[in-house]
Amino acid sequence: MQLNILSMEHITKSYSERILLDDVGFSLSEGEKVGVIGINGMGKSTLLKLAAGIEMPDDGEVIMGKNIKIGYLPQTPAFRESETVLGSVTKKTPKTPEEFARESEAKAMLSTLGLTDFDKNVNELSGGQRKRTALVKVLLNPVDILILDEPTNHLDNQMSQWLEDRLIGYRGTLVMVTHDRYFLDRVVTRIVEVDKGKLYSYPGSYTRYLEQKGQRLDSEQASERKRRSILKTELKWLARGARARSTKQKAHVQRIEAMQNVQAPVMDEKPVLSSMSQRMGKTTIEAENLSKSYGGKLLFQDYSHIFQKDERVGIVGPNGCGKTTLLRIIHGDVSPDHGTVKIGETVKIGYFAQEYSPMDDNMKAIEFVREDAEYIQTKEGKITASAMMERFLFDSTMQWTRIEKLSGGEKRRLYLLRILMDAPNVLILDEPTNDLDIPTLNVLEDYLDSFDGIVIVVSHDRYFLDRVVRRIFAFEEHGRIRQYEGGYSDYLAASAERVFRDTVSTLEGSSGPEDTAEKKKKTDKPRHDQKLRFTFKEQREFETIDDEISYLEDQISKTEAAIEKAATDFIKLNELTEKKKNLDKELEEKTERWIYLTDLDEKIKKQSAK
Numbered sequence: 001m002q003l004n005i006l007s008m009e010h011i012t013k014s015y016s017e018r019i020l021l022d023d024v025g026f027s028l029s030e031g032e033k034v035g036v037i038g039i040n041g042m043g044k045s046t047l048l049k050l051a052a053g054i055e056m057p058d059d060g061e062v063i064m065g066k067n068i069k070i071g072y073l074p075q076t077p078a079f080r081e082s083e084t085v086l087g088s089v090t091k092k093t094p095k096t097p098e099e100f101a102r103e104s105e106a107k108a109m110l111s112t113l114g115l116t117d118f119d120k121n122v123n124e125l126s127g128g129q130r131k132r133t134a135l136v137k138v139l140l141n142p143v144d145i146l147i148l149d150e151p152t153n154h155l156d157n158q159m160s161q162w163l164e165d166r167l168i169g170y171r172g173t174l175v176m177v178t179h180d181r182y183f184l185d186r187v188v189t190r191i192v193e194v195d196k197g198k199l200y201s202y203p204g205s206y207t208r209y210l211e212q213k214g215q216r217l218d219s220e221q222a223s224e225r226k227r228r229s230i231l232k233t234e235l236k237w238l239a240r241g242a243r244a245r246s247t248k249q250k251a252h253v254q255r256i257e258a259m260q261n262v263q264a265p266v267m268d269e270k271p272v273l274s275s276m277s278q279r280m281g282k283t284t285i286e287a288e289n290l291s292k293s294y295g296g297k298l299l300f301q302d303y304s305h306i307f308q309k310d311e312r313v314g315i316v317g318p319n320g321c322g323k324t325t326l327l328r329i330i331h332g333d334v335s336p337d338h339g340t341v342k343i344g345e346t347v348k349i350g351y352f353a354q355e356y357s358p359m360d361d362n363m364k365a366i367e368f369v370r371e372d373a374e375y376i377q378t379k380e381g382k383i384t385a386s387a388m389m390e391r392f393l394f395d396s397t398m399q400w401t402r403i404e405k406l407s408g409g410e411k412r413r414l415y416l417l418r419i420l421m422d423a424p425n426v427l428i429l430d431e432p433t434n435d436l437d438i439p440t441l442n443v444l445e446d447y448l449d450s451f452d453g454i455v456i457v458v459s460h461d462r463y464f465l466d467r468v469v470r471r472i473f474a475f476e477e478h479g480r481i482r483q484y485e486g487g488y489s490d491y492l493a494a495s496a497e498r499v500f501r502d503t504v505s506t507l508e509g510s511s512g513p514e515d516t517a518e519k520k521k522k523t524d525k526p527r528h529d530q531k532l533r534f535t536f537k538e539q540r541e542f543e544t545i546d547d548e549i550s551y552l553e554d555q556i557s558k559t560e561a562a563i564e565k566a567a568t569d570f571i572k573l574n575e576l577t578e579k580k581k582n583l584d585k586e587l588e589e590k591t592e593r594w595i596y597l598t599d600l601d602e603k604i605k606k607q608s609a610k
Helices: 044-052 085-090 097-112 127-140 157-168 181-187 206-239 247-261 323-331 365-370 385-391 408-421 438-450 462-468 488-509 513-523 536-565 570-609
Strands: 004-015 018-029 033-037 059-064 070-073 145-149 173-177 190-195 198-203 285-294 297-307 312-316 338-343 349-352 375-378 381-384 426-430 454-458 471-475 481-485
Touching: 004 044, 018 044, 018 173, 018 190, 018 198, 033 044, 033 181, 033 206, 044 070, 044 145, 044 173, 044 190, 070 127, 085 097, 085 127, 097 127, 127 145, 127 157, 157 181, 181 206, 181 462, 190 206, 198 206, 285 323, 297 323, 297 338, 297 471, 297 481, 312 323, 312 462, 312 488, 323 349, 323 426, 323 454, 349 408, 365 385, 365 408, 375 385, 381 385, 385 408, 408 438, 438 462, 454 462, 462 488, 471 488, 481 488, 536 570
Parallel strands: 033 173, 033 190, 070 145, 145 173, 312 454, 312 471, 349 426, 426 454
Antiparallel strands: 004 018, 004 059, 190 198, 285 297, 285 338, 375 381, 471 481
16 A cells, blocks of 8 residues: 655645635655646646645645655756856765765766756756756755656657656656656656646546546536436426425425536537638748858758648757757748758748747737737638637636736747737747647647648657657758658657668678778768659659649539539539539649649759759
């Protein structure tokens, strides 16, 4: 039987006018690993602070076992002035063998998280570097309860994997807030959801939580239907003039009143965020021979790609490799050292940056959104800014809340919504999953499914990449950006296979460095010979698109002839007119696609002729 080491009973906590936790209970058992999830601003971080003793509840009590040590990683760590990276982690100069071993472990962990300048002042670090430094500090100290608020933010994929493996092997008690769903699936043994002031506990992984929550909601709906049915019958009894004369009748009336006072479960409607993009012409975004270096460090070189109209691209690589720089070059904020970016006249880019301009804290949330548009045109028609905010998890109360009272995640969600409402046809998203909660990620993922345009995303969220993208560009050694088809899991498998093949080829085919170098000269083609090529899908499409256009033209001719014959049959005439409209639209899209593929084919032929 697991020992309970922390209990929180009848906890109530408010922030301004908002009740975050309303008479809730929470406990931690020895050795369990708990993931806390929920919409931003609902009280997840507050729950962690109460458990860590950083904040006190308005009502209720927190009971902790004797001599329990707690390690706490806040969302935004604070450091003392003039502290160095290593000094902030170890706090003293080592003297004993144990202290030397501790410093050695600290250096190894810092290096793993990309922090190799141990003597650098922490105040000179970026926000992400400070968070990783604080993560090392809390992991280094032995504690009974490890409390982590967003530990995966600002970690690249390799760092996330390292932390994931470490926490899987951690023997103490763990409670953390994270929106990394693969991370939750592998690490935690229980999910606690914070929702409208209440806590719901589900044993098992994130996948198991999804199953159990569905069952809970179904059960609540069934109970509510039964209550309404019984109440309807009882109200009929009252309507017949039943009087509460006897003790039994009085009790009966009281039961009916109690049934009427039962609060029905609030069922969350799955938000649907319609796609709101503008049509795009033949020319999209064409990057050719892009290269960039900073401070003598090569970030990438000879990157070329023509983005297709409906392309979903994920860009991955270690922190500092140049992913954000590439996005900023495509967006036009930064100039490349070499190469060009051609942007089509009809391209309208929405750029979701990691760092964005401060918002006016005195503005209401809805005022911030309305600065761009009062309403927008979607597939369903015109939708007001308020209605769109509802769909993006801003209820009527939050819409009129001043921005200064929003949490960091809520501000980021607001910033994202404003970009989407501007109706771009190209979305460039730089770490969109940082500070966004899981419900918001689900809304965004569903939105991108129907988005009629190009999506280019840098993310370390493996689940998000698998869910959204269909092509990966990976930053690799020597400034190379390599293309992989599929999502993140496909990229991992293909990358591992390529590394294995290269290793076997080297072992089998070379007798030494000179032989390897000679072989490389014979087999490796210059990078510029590999710039432009059809993908397998594009090649098949190019081979069949002429026939498809001919078929559509034939169908349009037949439909026009049928329209002439049905001149007096108004029902048939409407059906045929709608059919012709759809065929014309499809033909227009196919023709634009034919122009793009033909243009690409000519460029490939010119390249081959050089």
